[in-house]
Amino acid sequence: MSKIYVIGIGPGAYDQMTGKAIRAMNESDAIIGYTVYVDLVKEYFPGKEFMTTPMKKEVDRCVLAFEEAKKGKTVSMICSGDAGVYGMAGLMYEVGVNYPETELEIIPGVTAATGGAAVLGAPLIHDFCLISLSDLLTPWEKIEARLLAAAQADFVVCLYNPSSKKRHDYLQKACDLMMKYKSPDTICGTVSNIAREGQEAHVMTLKELRDTQVDMFTTVFIGNSQTKEINNKMVTPRGYRNV
Incomplete structure (x- = not known):
């Protein structure tokens, strides 16, 4: 039976990958993925056969992986982060x-x-x-309903894909929805280029977040009613007493 590893490579840096992910890629004949992600790992796995497809060609990428495995190759299909969280699994x-x-x-x-x-x-x-603001595969009406439900239930909300050239105002829209149930002073944070060159992190209020410029490489965190700022860090208490 042929085999394909479906691997989450984390942010992309070698020291952010799990040992199991590294072993699987070392065992593979071919490594397949979105062009940007393959470029992140190429230098660590010399001698492998690398294949890529661009964005919006995810189905073609999967078919390619299976067709290569059909030839008797061991294949690694890679994606950033975790393969089972908005990934290819x-x-x-x-x-x-x-x-x-x-x-x-x-x-x-x-x-x-x-x-x-x-x-x-x-x-x-x-x-x-976790809520993705990308409406490429999910209608905005459904995203909006999920944002409102999460805000009303006082969840901490982590937003993926908060903005793009075509969706430049989606974070503003999300913050406006959040403020129907969350205070404008709710502690929030953003991290861009996590564990990569150019990493930046900022802690701010929900009102300030609304007017913050972000991109597809930014992850947004919106606190709950108990989240606070401690020494410029964003901290959500678990609820322990006598602290």
């Missing part, structure tokens, strides 16, 4: 229905929520949810 299982002879193994990685949280301090210590 689900699509690989869907496409894999047509390739029953190929075994899939999912290898987790550090997703932006946990990687960014470590930079900001400790924002995810209590209940939280």
Whole structure:
């Protein structure tokens, strides 16, 4: 039976990858992924066969991985962060229905929520949810409903894909929705280029976040009613007494 590893490479730096991810890529004949992510790992795995597809060609990328495995190769399909969090794991299982002879193994990685949280301090210590602001595959009406529900329930909210050239005002819209239930003074944070060159982190209020410029490489954290700033770090208490 042929095998494909579906690997979350974390932010992309070698020391941010798990040992299991590194071993799997070393064992692979071919490494396949989105062009940007393959470029992040190329230097660490010389001698491998690298194949890429651009954005919006995810299905083609999965088919390519299965077709290469069909030739007898061990293949690594890589994605940033964690393969099972807005990653390729689900699509690989869907496409894999047509390739029953190929075994899939999912290898987790550090997703932006946990990687960014470590930079900001400790924002995810209590209940939280992840919401992507990209409406490429999800209608904005559904995203809006999820934002409102999360705000009303006082979740800490971590936003992926907060902005792009076509969605330059989506973070503003999200903040306006949040402020229907959250105070404008709610502590928030942003981290861009997590664990990569040019990493930046900022702690601010929800009102200030609304007018902050972000991009697709930024992860946004919106606190709950108990989240506070401690020494310029974003901290959400778990609820321990006598602290």
